[in-house]
Amino acid sequence: MSTEPLDTDRDTADKLKSLELVQRPEGSGPGRFIYWAGVLFSLAHIYFNTLGTWSELYVSAIHFGGFALICALMVPGIKGARAATSKAVLVFDILVGLAAIACALYLIGYEDALYDRGVNFVASDWFFSALAILLALEMARRTTGWFIPCLIVVAMTYVFWWGPYIEGMFGFAGLSLETLLYRSYFGSDGMFGSIARISWTFVFMFILFGAFLVRSGAGDFIIELSRCAAGRFVGGPGFVAVLGSGLMGSVSGSSVANTVSTGVITIPLMRRAGFPARFAAGVEAAASTGGQLMPPVMGAGAFIMASYTQIPYVEIIAFSALPALMYFLSVGFYVRVEAMRSHAHAVELETRPLKEVLKEGWHFLLPLVVLVALLIYGFTPTYAAGVSIIAVVVASWLSKNPMGPRAVCDALAQGARNMATTAMLLVAVGLVVNVVAMTGIGNTFSLMVSDWAGGSLLITILLVGLASLVLGMGLPVTAAYIVLATLSAPAIYNLIAETRLVELMMSGGLPEAARMIFMLVDPEKVTALASPMSEAEARALLAQVPQDFTGQLMSQALDPTLLSMALLSAHMIIFWLSQDSNVTPPVCLTAFAAAAIAKTPPMATGFTAWKIAKGLYVVPLLLGYTNLIGGSTEEVLRVFIFGVFGLYAFVGFMEGFLEGRLNPLLRLLSGIAALAMLWPHHNLLIDLAGLALFVVLFLYSRRIAKAAPAA
Structure with a gap:
């Protein structure tokens, strides 16, 4: 060590x-x-x-x-x-x-x-x-x-x-x-159009809110709170990095700034505990990337998503919470596995009593409570952010370092500095969005992606993921999301909505108004639509509907709320995939920043961060194929719970290690358990079988780990 x-x-x-x-x-x-x-x-x-x-x-x-x-x-x-x-x-x-x-x-x-x-x-x-x-x-x-x-x-x-x-x-x-x-220049869709409006409203106000929080000392409180909450777990310093980066990222919205601000504390902690330096840097990079997925700020993505989908911002951050939690748990699973393998769990992290930390810094939680409360009660995000900024100043008066006029000016100036480059980026990207709107190339691109994918949602997501990786080599995350959402969101939305429509046809619950549209295709099949049918029959019949009538069919057959959730799922998938440029070589600035702190090779650190951040690719598949967004409480909890255990089994398969080392056969079984719990299906027995298999592997690997020192 x-x-x-x-x-x-x-x-x-x-x-x-x-x-x-x-x-x-x-x-x-x-x-x-x-x-x-x-x-x-x-x-x-x-x-x-x-x-x-x-x-x-x-x-x-x-x-x-x-x-x-x-x-x-x-x-x-x-x-x-x-x-x-x-x-x-x-x-x-x-x-x-x-x-x-x-x-x-x-x-x-x-x-x-x-x-x-x-x-x-x-x-x-x-x-x-x-x-x-x-x-x-x-x-x-x-x-x-x-x-x-x-x-x-x-x-x-x-x-x-x-x-x-x-x-x-x-x-x-x-x-x-x-x-x-x-x-x-003069038009309402150009460089001074909707993207610029998002920049000076939502994005600026929340970046300014983050600057006030940091200036008030909330950053130190978040790190201390993370140490208290996670320091006593196996691999405590690693969990401090995961929790601290998640909390900091939830208000800062910048993955690189998150890495630099928290990494200088968490990476040395992990190294002293026995974690390999490259792994420590990779964990910090992956966790900081997840900060842009964690509500309430989510970088600029949540605000742009609200503008594109016309879904209220508060609903977007509500639906984003469980997927973001799944991502951070997946990073945490890598931390635990590496802690057991490197014996980093043998080092005890010194922590202050939680009561003492909360006594000194409880007031830093008040602005976040004010922000969430105002959003829940229906106030606009900009108004909520403005009031929360005032709450930061008032809350600081309860601390040892109250914010006076100079500190307020510092926060105002730092907010403007933090916003300057983002503002220029968003205004410039507005020119590209304007061209897409003028030429209709977005619809053309969506049709091309659908044609290449052959109607497969999986292949479509893979193509969008590849495009995001290529764009991420030259575009920041926010710009990559804007470009991809403009070009490919309609294609993913249509495929998700078609999947929901096929499920409705299979159940025999298609409304009569929607059945009438099928008379244009095959009048003899209209009566058959009143009863359940196979997936192959449903898709074959749907494929015969003219393209011009597909939208009308969906609006007649599917609930408007279900359609809005399909649209949100499409944008959420693109937003998640756009994050991969932070941790995917050859760019991965977040990993490079962590490598500079840990003094590790940048490219090797990038590959380590990419491996740890695999949740960026798994969770979007769940967003597309399950009811993780917009489903009933029972459906959402089922997908979440089995998805979490599936991610843990997936980490075991990737690493060949759980509580102890897995031989090739056990490693394969861990992959099968992950597939059973993550693969989209409606069979509870398969989920339970996968969970049972994973529990057996977990307990058996623990037994192996306990027997190893004696041997």
Whole structure:
């Protein structure tokens, strides 16, 4: 067992900085300007989200202009230590930020004039609309690299240039450049459209809420609470990482920031306890990735999902809780297995009494209680976040370090800094979403995926997973989710709804109005639909329904709530699969950040994190094939309970170890038990048989482990 202390020294700090954006120092002249600009801009956003009645388009433009200035000063246009501090680069960055503000002011001042002349562009319209798009490309390049700007250029040139030259289903007649610029800059679906609106409302308010929590000292309380709750379990330090990262991620919404903030504490703890360094880094990366799946914040995903599906935000986070818990339990199973194998359970973790920790920090729980209560009582997420921010400040007055004016300003400034790069990303991605809406390529892509999959939901999910992996090499999680949801959510939704429709046909419960639609296909089969039929017969009959009538058939046959749950399941599947770029080589920034702390090879750490985070691939299958979302209480609990044990059996199969080592035959039996509990079916006996087999393997492996020292 390694007892070498892990130093977070200058070498580790340099590695961490290499993973982040090259930024100007906070104490410099630009740093001071960013600080106070962030304070004022955060206050402006609070006003817009509470008392303001401005046009959403205008606020989106201001959101872009202000954060573009902050981002331009934070992230130099030319990377490198010397270039970042040179006066020439600073002047250029100031001009870039001022140009973005000019674009926002032009939209506000001259939009009415554009409509007064019949939406005919003059020279200034051409100039500012093109400049705004170029600035969005530049901001995306600074914050995420070249992938997103290249994607935007390819998408926009498809509209007015090379789309007409493509033959087949992806051919597009084309639109004029003037139309493209109008819809991208002045239109309500362009760079200042729905994605930008989500950015300055939900995303900003919750990022600001997280900044206030961190500044108030809640982060330290979460770590201490995690140590008390999990420190006494087998492999306690590993469970501290899982629980602490889950709690921190539930409010921060950033997997890399979560890894860096909690990893500097949990990774050394795990190493001292005897866990291998690479495994410790992998656990932290996998657990921090799960932070974006854990309500109430879930990164920006829950807010974008609410906008796409029109399902209330509070319902989305409610349905997300059990799947997220399954993911963290799956990571915890890896921790226990490795603790037994590495004998890390022999090291006792020093913890403070839970009563003492709660006595000192119970007030940090009040803002979360306020947030959840307001959401449950029907208040909007932005209003709930605003009140919760006030609750953070009030709650801090009960601690030893109450937040005064300076601390409040620090939180406002840090919230703006945290939001700057995300705001630029979301505004830029809005241009891609606009192209998809203009050209209808999303429907084409969905039809293509359905055609390739041959109507198989499993193959469709695998194709979307592959696409998310490819997109994740160049896009952050939120951007990958937006692009994939726009392109492939309809295909997954249709297949899930068709599965529910087939189940209804098999039970003989198809409503009469829906049966009448089948008269267009085979009138003789209408009477047969009143009685149960086999799955093959149901699918064969459904395949004969013309594509134009499929939507009407589903609306007639299925309950609207069931359809909305199918839509939510489709988006949830895509959202989960989009997370894999955090832990999947060759990108996996979260794993790289953990590797820098643990001083392990980055790529090897990435593969370890990928293995531990296998729940990212298993849980989406349950979302697609079971009633884990939207089912009755009995159905949901059954899927959850057997799914948890199935994940544990799956870990045993992957590792060849439970409480003790499994020989090849027992390892295979563990895989069979996992398959029995995870495979979608409606046979309770199969679930119980799989559970019984797993319990026998678990107890037998424990017996082997106890006999091993004696031998």
